[in-house]
Structure formats: C-alpha cells, structure tokens
Amino acid sequence: MNLPQPSPPSRGPSFYEATARQRVNRLLDAQSFTEFLPPQGAHSSPHLALLGLPGALDDGVVIGSGTLGGKPVLIIAQEGQFLGGAVGEMHGAKIVGLLQRAVRDKPLAVLFLVDSGGVRLHEANAGLIALSEIMRAVLDTRAAGIPVFALIGGVCGAFGGMGIVSRLCSAILMSEQGRLALSGPEVIETVAGVEEFDSRDRALVWRVTGGKHRYLMGDCLALVEDDVEDFRQTTLALLAHWEETAPELHTLRAEQERLSQRCTQFCGLRDGLEVWAALGVPNPQQIPLLERDALVTLRQGLSL
Amino acid sequence: MDQLTFQFPAQPCKPSAKASLCGVVSSGNLEVLITQGAQPNGCEVSIHTSAQGFAPIWQAVLADFAAHHALGGTAITINDMGATPAVVTLRLGQAFRDYCGGAQ
Amino acid sequence: MPTSPPPPTWDTRRQRRQARLQRATQAGIGRHVEAARIKTLLETVIAPGDRVCMEGNNQKQADFLAQALSECDPQQLHHLHLVQSVLALPSHVDLFERGIASRLDFSFSGPQGGRLARLVQDRRIEIGAIHTYLELFGRYFVDLTPDVCLITAQSADAAGNLYTGPNTEDTPLIVEATAFKSGIVIAQVNERVEHLPRVDVPGDWVDYVVVAPRPNHIEPLFTRDPAQITEIQILMAMMAIKGIYAEYGITRLNHGIGFDTAAIELLLPTYATALGLKGKICTHWALNPHPTLIPAIESGFVQSVHSFGSEVGMDAYIAARSDVFFTGADGSMRSNRAFSQTAGLYACDLFIGSTLQIDLAGNSSTATLGRITGFGGAPNMGSDPHGRRHASPAWLKAGREAAGPQTIRGRKLVVQCVETFREHMTPVFVEQLDAWKLQESLGMALPPIMIYGDDVTHLVTEEGIANLLLCRTPEEREQAIRGVAGFTPVGLARDQAQVDQLRARGVIRRVEDLGIDPRLATRDLLAARSVKDLVRWSGGLYTPPSRFRNW
Numbered sequence: 001m002n003l004p005q006p007s008p009p010s011r012g013p014s015f016y017e018a019t020a021r022q023r024v025n026r027l028l029d030a031q032s033f034t035e036f037l038p039p040q041g042a043h044s045s046p047h048l049a050l051l052g053l054p055g056a057l058d059d060g061v062v063i064g065s066g067t068l069g070g071k072p073v074l075i076i077a078q079e080g081q082f083l084g085g086a087v088g089e090m091h092g093a094k095i096v097g098l099l100q101r102a103v104r105d106k107p108l109a110v111l112f113l114v115d116s117g118g119v120r121l122h123e124a125n126a127g128l129i130a131l132s133e134i135m136r137a138v139l140d141t142r143a144a145g146i147p148v149f150a151l152i153g154g155v156c157g158a159f160g161g162m163g164i165v166s167r168l169c170s171a172i173l174m175s176e177q178g179r180l181a182l183s184g185p186e187v188i189e190t191v192a193g194v195e196e197f198d199s200r201d202r203a204l205v206w207r208v209t210g211g212k213h214r215y216l217m218g219d220c221l222a223l224v225e226d227d228v229e230d231f232r233q234t235t236l237a238l239l240a241h242w243e244e245t246a247p248e249l250h251t252l253r254a255e256q257e258r259l260s261q262r263c264t265q266f267c268g269l270r271d272g273l274e275v276w277a278a279l280g281v282p283n284p285q286q287i288p289l290l291e292r293d294a295l296v297t298l299r300q301g302l303s304l
Numbered sequence: 305m306d307q308l309t310f311q312f313p314a315q316p317c318k319p320s321a322k323a324s325l326c327g328v329v330s331s332g333n334l335e336v337l338i339t340q341g342a343q344p345n346g347c348e349v350s351i352h353t354s355a356q357g358f359a360p361i362w363q364a365v366l367a368d369f370a371a372h373h374a375l376g377g378t379a380i381t382i383n384d385m386g387a388t389p390a391v392v393t394l395r396l397g398q399a400f401r402d403y404c405g406g407a408q
Numbered sequence: 409m410p411t412s413p414p415p416p417t418w419d420t421r422r423q424r425r426q427a428r429l430q431r432a433t434q435a436g437i438g439r440h441v442e443a444a445r446i447k448t449l450l451e452t453v454i455a456p457g458d459r460v461c462m463e464g465n466n467q468k469q470a471d472f473l474a475q476a477l478s479e480c481d482p483q484q485l486h487h488l489h490l491v492q493s494v495l496a497l498p499s500h501v502d503l504f505e506r507g508i509a510s511r512l513d514f515s516f517s518g519p520q521g522g523r524l525a526r527l528v529q530d531r532r533i534e535i536g537a538i539h540t541y542l543e544l545f546g547r548y549f550v551d552l553t554p555d556v557c558l559i560t561a562q563s564a565d566a567a568g569n570l571y572t573g574p575n576t577e578d579t580p581l582i583v584e585a586t587a588f589k590s591g592i593v594i595a596q597v598n599e600r601v602e603h604l605p606r607v608d609v610p611g612d613w614v615d616y617v618v619v620a621p622r623p624n625h626i627e628p629l630f631t632r633d634p635a636q637i638t639e640i641q642i643l644m645a646m647m648a649i650k651g652i653y654a655e656y657g658i659t660r661l662n663h664g665i666g667f668d669t670a671a672i673e674l675l676l677p678t679y680a681t682a683l684g685l686k687g688k689i690c691t692h693w694a695l696n697p698h699p700t701l702i703p704a705i706e707s708g709f710v711q712s713v714h715s716f717g718s719e720v721g722m723d724a725y726i727a728a729r730s731d732v733f734f735t736g737a738d739g740s741m742r743s744n745r746a747f748s749q750t751a752g753l754y755a756c757d758l759f760i761g762s763t764l765q766i767d768l769a770g771n772s773s774t775a776t777l778g779r780i781t782g783f784g785g786a787p788n789m790g791s792d793p794h795g796r797r798h799a800s801p802a803w804l805k806a807g808r809e810a811a812g813p814q815t816i817r818g819r820k821l822v823v824q825c826v827e828t829f830r831e832h833m834t835p836v837f838v839e840q841l842d843a844w845k846l847q848e849s850l851g852m853a854l855p856p857i858m859i860y861g862d863d864v865t866h867l868v869t870e871e872g873i874a875n876l877l878l879c880r881t882p883e884e885r886e887q888a889i890r891g892v893a894g895f896t897p898v899g900l901a902r903d904q905a906q907v908d909q910l911r912a913r914g915v916i917r918r919v920e921d922l923g924i925d926p927r928l929a930t931r932d933l934l935a936a937r938s939v940k941d942l943v944r945w946s947g948g949l950y951t952p953p954s955r956f957r958n959w
Contacts, residue, residue, distance in 0.1 A: 006706050006944075006945055006946055006947035006949075007944055007945070007947070008677075008703070008706075008935065008945060009936065009937075009938075009940075009941040009944045009945070013932070014937060016938075017635075017931060017937065019328050021325070038323065039323070039325050039335075039337055040322070040323040040337060040339045042381075044383075049305075052305040053305065053354065054305055054329055054352040054353060054354050054383040054384060054385060055329070055352070055383060056328070056329040056335060056383055057325070057335060057337055057381065057383065079328055081328040081329075081330035081333070082328055082329050082330055176959055177958055177959070200955060201954050201955070202954055202955055202956070202957045202958055203954040203959070204954065205958075206957065206958055206959050210958070210959060212959070288957070288959045289943070289948055289959075332831060355832075355833055361895050364895050364900060365895055368895075386831070386832060386833065388640070388827060388828070388830075388833065389828065389829060389894055389895040390640045390827055390828065390829070390870035390894065391638075391639075394639060394640065394926075397926070401927075
C-alpha cells in the first residue's frame with residue numbers, strides 16, 4: 001500500500017465540529033443570513049419543560065434566508081449537539097414552515113443541513129407527525145421546482161426519519177464523517193444483538209453508514225471534505241447547472257428496481273469491505289485511509 | 305431542573321447588536337442569549353439548568369462577571385446542561401463580546 | 409561428647425527449585441507446555457505460601473496464565489502472596505475470592521479497585537502496601553522476590569528465548585528478579601517461531617513456555633481523542649506552555665495521560681511554535697508513545713522519547729522514527745517500565761499531570777471512596793528526587809525560587825493541571841481529601857495520596873497559575889491554592905486581600921498577567937482536531953484501534 005506523505009491536516013473550519021449557527025454563517029455569503037423565528041423570541045419545546053429538561057431557545061434548529069453566490073436561498077440547519085438533533089414538535093414545525101415558504105418565495109434552492117438521529121423520543125407522536133410533515137413538505141417543495149439539497153456531515157449524521165427525509169431530497173452532499181442510514185447502529189445492536197452489529201466498532205459503523213460508503217454506493221451525489229468552505233463550493237458548483245425534476249412514476253419505478261437489484265447483489269455481505277470488493281474496488285482495505293480526491297478518482301474508474 | 309433569576313447592578317453597556325447567542329445546550333455546555341434589558345444600570349439573568357442545587361455558585365459566577373463587564377441594560381437568558389463555571393464564564397465572555405461588537 | 413550442629417546448607421532455594429522442576433518432568437511436562445496442561449504445571453511447580461508475580465502491567469497482561477491460576481484447586485494452592493505491579497483483570501481478583509491467594513503487594517488496580525476494597529473490608533485479603541512502580545520493583549530485589557513468575561511475550565523459539573515486541577514493559581525486570589534467585593519463570597507467548605526478530609529475554613532464564621490460545625490482551629491506555637479536548641483545556645495548556653515551559657526552559661519532561669496534557673502536546677506545533685519555542689522546550693521525553701505527540705514529532709520539536717510501554721496502533725510509526733524512539737536492530741521498539749520510571753524520576757525537570765482532588769496543602773489524590781486503585785508511576789515522576797546531583801537551568805531556577813540564590817540544590821517542577829470543577833460539578837479543590845476517609849474505613853497505614861503537597865510546585869487552573877515555590881509560609885501557600893480554586897467552596901473562602909497581594913508578587917498569575925488572549929483558546933489552535941488528523945500527520949503509519957475511528 002502506498003502511504004501518503006505525513007502532512008498536517010487542512011485547517012479550514014470543520015463542518016463536523018461547528019454548531020448549526022456557525023455552519024449557516026460560514027456556508028452562506030458573508031453577512032447575508034436572516035434568521036426566521038430567532039432565539040430572542042424563544043420558540044423552545046413546551047414538552048421538554050414538562051419533563052424537567054432545559055430546552056434550547058431555537059429548539060435545536062436554525063432556519064432563515066440568505067444568499068449563496070449572490071442568489072437567494074432558504075436554509076435549515078439542525079443542531080446535532082442538542083438532544084442529538086432529534087425532531088420534536090416545534091423543531092419540525094419550523095422546518096415545515098420554512099419549506100412552505102420556499103414554495104411561496106421560490107428561492108434558488110433550499111439547503112437542508114441535516115444533523116439528527118431522527119425523532120425526539122421525549123415528544124413521541126408529536127415528533128413522528130412532525131417528521132411525516134417534513135417528508136411531505138420536501139416533496140411539495142421539489143414538486144414546485146425548487147431543489148432541496150441535504151448536506152450531511154455533522155456529529156449525528158442522518159438516521160431514522162431524517163435518513164428518509166435526506167433520501168427524499170433532490171441530492172445529498174456528504175463528508176466522510178457524515179453518516180446516513182435508517183436504523184442507527186445502537187438500535188440495530190439493541191434489537192438484533194451484538195453478533196448482528198457491534199455498534200462500538202466505530203470503523204465498522206463508518207464502513208456501512210459513512211460518507212465514503214454512501215458515495216461508492218451512489219447514495220450521495222458528492223463527497224466533500226470536512227470543511228464548511230468545501231460544502232459551500234460544492235453546493236455552488238452543483239446549483240450552477242441544476243435543473244430540478246419532480247419525481248415521476250417511471251423514475252421512481254426505475255429507482256425501486258435498482259434498489260431491489262442492489263438488495264440481491266449484496267445480500268449476505270456484512271461489511272463495507274465486502275461490498276466494496278463486490279463493487280470491484282481493488283484493495284478495499286485502503287478505502288478508509290484514502291483522501292477525498294483519490295476516492296473520487298477511484299469511483300470514476302469503477303463501472304457503476 | 306432548577307429555574308433561577310438574578311439581578312446585578314452594572315455599568316451601562318453600548319450594544320452593537322440586537323441580540324447575541326453563544327453555545328449549545330448539550331452535556332457540560334450551555335447557551336447564553338444576551339438581549340436588551342429594562343434597567344440601564346442593571347442586568348437581569350434568567351437560568352434554566354439541569355443541575356440542581358447550585359444557586360450559590362451561579363450567583364458567585366455571575367456576580368464576578370458583572371463586576372468585570374459593563375452589563376447594564378442587558379437581559380441574559382441561559383439554558384444549561386451542567387456546564388462548569390469555567391465554561392459558563394467562557395460563554396458569557398463570547399456572548400458579551402458579540403453583543404458589544406468587540407468593545408468591552 | 410557434645411554433638412556438633414549439622415553443617416549449614418546455603419542452597420535450599422536451588423534444591424527446592426530442582427525438586428519442583430523434577431516433579432513437572434515426572435508429570436510429563438517439558439519446557440514447551442501444551443495449553444491444555446497448564447493447570448497441571450501451575451499446581452505442580454507452585455506451592456502454598458509462594459510469592460507469585462503474574463505479569464500484569466498497565467498495558468499487556470499475562471491473561472491466559474492468570475485465568476489458569478485462578479481456576480486451580482484451592483486445596484492444593486492457597487495462601488499465595490501476589491507481588492505484581494498491576495491488578496487489572498477480573499481473574500486477578502478471583503484468586504482472592506476463591507481462596508488461592510491471600511496477600512497482595514501491588515502498585516495499581518484501576519478497574520478492579522471497587523472489588524479490591526470490598527475484599528479488604530471482608531478481611532479476605534491482606535494488603536502489604538500500595539507501592540509506586542519503582543518501590544515495588546526495588547522490593548523484588550530485596551524482600552519481595554517472586555518464587556514463581558507468570559509472564560507474557562510476543563513469541564518464543566525452540567530454546568525458550570523470548571521476543572516481547574514493543575510492549576517490553578516489566579518483563580525483563582520480573583524475569584531477572586525471579587530467575588536469579590532460584591525462582592521459576594513461566595511464559596505465555598502468542599506464537600512459537602523459528603527465528604525471533606530479537607531476543608529480549610534469554611532462553612536459559614525461562615523454564616516453561618506455553619502458546620496461549622489467544623494473543624495477550626493489550627489495552628490502548630494512552631490514546632486520547634483530540635475531538636474531546638475542550639476550550640478550557642486548551643486555555644490551561646496555553647498557560648502551562650507560556651507561564652511554565654517557556655519561563656523555565658523545560659526540555660526534559662514527562663506528561664500524564666489526561667486530556668489536559670494531550671492539549672499541551674497538540675499546541676506545540678502551533679502555539680509554542682508561534683512563541684518561538686521550537687528547540688527550546690520539550691525536546692527529550694520519558695513518555696509512552698502518545699498518538700497526540702505525533703504532530704510535535706513531525707514538526708521537529710522532539711528529539712528523543714523513551715517509553716514505559718508501547719501503544720496500540722503506534723508500532724509502525726515508532727519503527728519508522730528510530731531517531732526519536734528506542735528501537736532494536738529488528739526495527740521494533742523496546743520499552744522498559746523500570747528504566748523509563750527512573751528517567752522520569754531523576755532525568756526529567758518537569759512532571760505535569762491531572763488529578764481528581766487537591767487539598768489546601770497541595771496534596772492530590774485520585775482515590776475515591778469505596779475503591780483502592782493505587783497510582784502506578786505518577787508518584788515517582790511527580791516527586792522531587794532529593795538524591796539528584798546534576799544541574800539544569802530549569803532545576804536551578806526552581807530551587808532558587810524556593811530557597812533563595814544561595815541554595816545548594818535545585819527543584820524538580822511538579823505541576824498539577826486541573827479545571828476547578830470536574831463533570832457533574834464536583835469540585836477538585838477540597839478541604840479534606842477522600843483519601844483520609846478511605847484510610848480510616850480500610851485501616852490503611854497511609855492515606856492514598858498520589859502526589860504530596862510539598863512536592864507540588866505549580867497549580868494550573870482556568871483561573872491562572874499558582875507558583876507554590878514562591879510561597880514563604882503555609883498560610884501563603886493555602887491562599888495561593890485558594891486563589892486559583894475558582895468558584896469551588898475552597899476558592900470562595902479565599903482572603904481576597906491576601907490573594908491580591910500574592911498576585912502583585914507574581915505568586916498567582918491570571919490569564920491576562922501572562923499576556924494570553926483567551927479568545928485564541930479555540931479548538932482551531934490544536935495541531936490535530938481528530939484521530940484522523942493524527943493519522944494524516946503520521947502519513948498513515950499510525951493505525952488507531954477501531955473504537956477511536958470515525959472513518
């Protein structure tokens with residue numbers, strides 16, 4: 001194996017480490033962000049207080065408008081550090097409202113910075129209803145011709161209902177640190193046992209849910225560096241030529257067919273390493289250490 | 305959860321922003337929101353904290369901060385999940401700097 | 409006629425050893441032992457009342473032999489006296505619960521501390537003493553020499569020569585004490601090979617070798633994920649670098665294993681370099697191969713590192729940096745706990761580490777109620793060796809600060825770096841250490857204090873640095889400690905006028921007194937913010953265990 005030369009890591013502001021507010025401010029054009037329902041109005045969860053838990057003033061999600069490359073966009077950013085970015089009633093209502101506003105105001109795009117383990121269990125059905133409303137609102141927005149991009153690279157990834165929401169978006173941009181799946185690793189281990197999935201084996205978790213795996217599988221459109229600026233540049237580049245097409249029956253059927261085939265093709269494989277080998281990746285063990293550009297080149301060489 | 309409120313006398317401040325928010329409500333961390341308050345020579349603080357029984361320490365930390373910063377005319381809202389006094393002071397400093405635009 | 413006394417015999421230990429080896433031969437056991445017959449061997453060559461050392465270092469463990477001994481018949485083996493540096497495995501404690509062992513001399517028990525305390529309360533175990541590593545190693549050669557030792561190595565050849573791999577740790581020392589006092593040496597190895605990469609223990613010092621069914625367990629104790637370093641730890645690291653390392657010109661040092669010191673390591677390529685300190689501080693280390701030291705090594709800060717043990721995932725990196733680490737002709741590292749502890753005690757000018765409690769005299773301890781854990785090596789390195797005779801600028805400066813320009817000896821710098829509150833708002837600064845209550849409840853001869861207050865020279869907290877060398881009375885010392893104890897009850901009870909005066913004299917220095925901008929104390933200042941960053945710095949040579957990865 002060719003080892004990379006020792007080198008200091010890139011020093012851009014890390015998307016993974018940033019808070020939702022920092023991500024928004026650094027992603028959009030400088031000084032362009034206007035927050036809707038800002039924290040001084042206090043829109044925190046009524047449920048958490050009943051449970052004796054301190055809420056967050058924004059209920060864990062930042063929404064608003066701004067510009068990207070001079071063009072108007074709407075933006076949603078979940079705060080993964082607050083209760084795992086989980087979706088509660090107020091949190092969900094803010095997202096749905098923002099998406100409905102997109103249908104009305106017709107911005108260039110909606111940027112959805114997903115960082116969430118899914119539904120907020122404290123709020124039970126209210127959270128579940130909120131998630132289903134978000135799914136519908138994403139599809140409504142796309143049907144109105146406005147692209148919704150999911151940007152995944154935070155501490156919580158995109159799991160549960162937010163994993164579904166992400167896949168309903170027009171495109172997904174992920175960093176290697178990002179994770180995308182339905183059931184989270186701990187959930188799988190709890191339900192099916194540690195033999196089925198060892199959630200503490202972090203390298204395994206990333207090999208089956210992480211950004212590199214999702215990119216090799218074609219589940220995300222772009223693999224970006226863990227750097228807010230790279231998320232910004234990649235989003236700009238994609239939007240420059242983007243034509244939003246509303247999902248149609250025949251494309252959905254084709255996608256369903258593709259996923260069924262994938263299910264058969266990889267049935268029984270238990271690790272990203274095995275899947276990558278089946279994809280024809282030479283020397284799959286090298287994948288976790290590859291830098292982004294090298295991985296992108298490698299994927300272009302695969303007949304996917 | 306404890307809900308606490310305090311009031312401190314303080315020199316008036318010259319805000320350069322309507323509000324500033326720093327930090328996140330997560331384990332060992334807190335969010336601090338500074339907005340305009342009612343008293344030009346005083347600062348009102350309202351706290352929700354998951355850690356119970358630490359009112360005297362909050363009082364001491366905030367009084368020390370108020371003694372060293374011109375907080376007059378501000379209202380501070382805090383949501384806390386067990387942050388240590390060092391982290392509280394750090395976040396207060398960051399939020400106050402943003403509120404005053406760097407002039408302290 | 410008076411009968412003359414029988415002539416004295418001077419080789420009873422050797423005769424006893426021969427008899428035991430012979431019994432094993434009669435049982436059909438030769439030098440190379442099948443794993444299935446290991447219990448028979450142990451029951452044959454160990455006798456009731458023996459002093460036994462099971463190699464339990466703080467990293468690698470002779471886990472197969474420990475398990476086998478714990479399953480032996482208590483009718484045959486009982487009243488064993490364990491003499492070993494670390495009591496880390498459940499099987500170690502099982503020996504006492506099953507009545508096989510009854511007495512213990514040790515240094516550190518870590519995760520077994522709670523079970524150990526219960527056994528003491530139930531009077532099922534007698535503790536000789538909780539030593540520092542060097543004391544226990546010393547006593548191996550004085551009055552606690554093992555009769556039998558159960559050790560572990562990477563591989564053995566047909567002649568019984570052993571290769572330990574980079575985790576040499578305590579093995580050579582234990583074998584030396586046992587083999588040269590007519591004891592019996594039993595080694596578990598991961599594999600038998602034809603040719604060893606190098607010989608760490610000669611075969612004629614080893615009596616029995618068994619290939620264990622599973623490789624020996626090695627715990628990655630020294631890996632700190634940079635992602636978990638807080639802004640407060642970064643601020644304290646800046647204070648330590650600017651207010652202590654730079655001012656005393658610390659070149660030879662040892663670090664503790666906490667996140668506070670990991671932060672210092674990760675600020676060397678950034679903050680310390682910006683202060684122009686490269687080549688002036690932190691050049692020579694007694695330190696395990698901390699992954700967080702990689703950026704400083706790659707930046708050219710570090711000239712030499714000698715290690716107590718290795719660290720999981722660091723072997724390839726160490727082998728590729730033989731100018732820095734101690735490596736054999738085969739390329740792999742040889743560590744040695746005894747030598748590195750000696751280096752930490754005598755050859756270093758500074759020790760810095762963290763703790764759980766500090767009292768008004770500066771005594772510190774990690775002991776908590778209901779647990780007997782010991783301290784391993786920290787008390788050796790965190791003490792001022794009065795026997796030291798060589799001078800260095802740092803050592804002289806500290807000595808003169810303490811006792812004036814005419815002093816005839818210097819001082820080692822012993823620094824405790826703590827945030828004033830730990831998690832769950834537990835104050836670090838206390839009126840009385842839990843160690844005293846622990847001593848009382850368990851009837852110990854000494855309170856389990858990790859570092860004695862009179863050895864501590866500096867305290868670093870988020871509130872500033874207290875230089876205890878400059879305190880002239882116990883009262884001043886107490887106020888200097890209170891003066892950096894923040895909003896803990898100890899800190900709130902300070903005499904503000906006296907603290908102000910200490911600050912005016914430079915005994916206490918705040919962040920602003922040190923010329924440090926607290927706004928710089930962000931995670932952007934870390935040379936690596938994640939384990940992946942450390943891998944990048946190493947050029948892919950560092951291969952961290954899975955639990956530390958998010959890729």
